[in-house]
Amino acid sequence: MMLPQGARVLEIASGAGQHGAYFTELRPDIIWQYSDVDTDAQESQKAYACENSSQLKLPLQLDVTQGNWWQRLEPITNIYCANMIHIAPWEAALGLAKGAGELLQAGDKLFLYGPFLFGVDSAQSNLDFTANLKQRNPVWGVRELVDVEELFVENGFYLDQKITMPRDNYLLVFRKR
Ligand SMILES: C[S@@+](CC[C@H](N)C(=O)[O-])C[C@H]1O[C@@H](n2cnc3c(N)ncnc32)[C@H](O)[C@@H]1O
Numbered sequence: 085m086m087l088p089q090g091a092r093v094l095e096i097a098s099g100a101g102q103h104g105a106y107f108t109e110l111r112p113d114i115i116w117q118y119s120d121v122d123t124d125a126q127e128s129q130k131a132y133a134c135e136n137s138s139q140l141k142l143p144l145q146l147d148v149t150q151g152n153w154w155q156r157l158e159p160i161t162n163i164y165c166a167n168m169i170h171i172a173p174w175e176a177a178l179g180l181a182k183g184a185g186e187l188l189q190a191g192d193k194l195f196l197y198g199p200f201l202f203g204v205d206s207a208q209s210n211l212d213f214t215a216n217l218k219q220r221n222p223v224w225g226v227r228e229l230v231d232v233e234e235l236f237v238e239n240g241f242y243l244d245q246k247i248t249m250p251r252d253n254y255l256l257v258f259r260k261r
Contacts, residue, residue: 086193086257087162089113094160094187096148096180097121097168101129101140107164108139117160118143149175154183163188166197169232170214173223177235185239188260194241196256197249200229207252232256 087093087107091114095104104116116139118129126143133140146153149172163184169177184194199210206226214226233243236258245257 086195087111087114091115091162092158092160093117093162093164094157095119096146096163096165097172098129098143099125099167101125101132101143103164103166104129104140105132105136108136112139115139115141117141117158119146121145121147148179148183149173150179153179154186157187160187161189161192163194164197165195168198169196170198170217170226171224174227177227177232181235181239181241184236184258185241185260190260192260193244194236194258194260196232196258197253199226199253200232200256201226202229209252229254229256 093107093114094117096119098104098118098120101118104118108114108116118126118133118141120126120129120143126145129143133142144157165180169180188194199213201210201214210226217224217226236243240261241258242261243256244259245255247255247257249255
């Protein structure tokens, strides 16, 4: 089981909100807190939260590039973040790791989903994807796994699992030391 019984999950960058809806349906014991920087995305999250208000919490306005974004939050046991750090400046990854280090306790897990580069062994699809992203915004781009791992290690985590997912994506499971 990836999430502990009764987990309280903070999702960063929830987007449309479909991940929270899916996971809470699978796990009736967990609470899922939506958040996003984008107000349009929050509208979609609100719609899901209204359908399952006992498990899905109305979105928080969180921008992980803002210092101290983690302050004044309810206690959580886990953080989940999918498909954000490549479609945001590197400062978003820095802020995510910093805040996660402040919020989570020893043994707690942070789940980071998305594409990653592996130096010369990178998948061609992700090299093409990162070139496309950089054309759209030069500060975006698929991140090197070594850089992401180093960042989380600096903030008190270790990479516990690297799970291969479809279409050259990965689920990274970081645990707080
Ligand atoms: C590609 S979408 C991914 C949405 C969802 N997690 C998914 O996988 O479908 C990227 C999301 O990151 C959010 N985002 C970008 N920069 C952010 C930041 N600095 N803080 C919080 N969310 C951010 C965007 O608003 C958007 O919802």
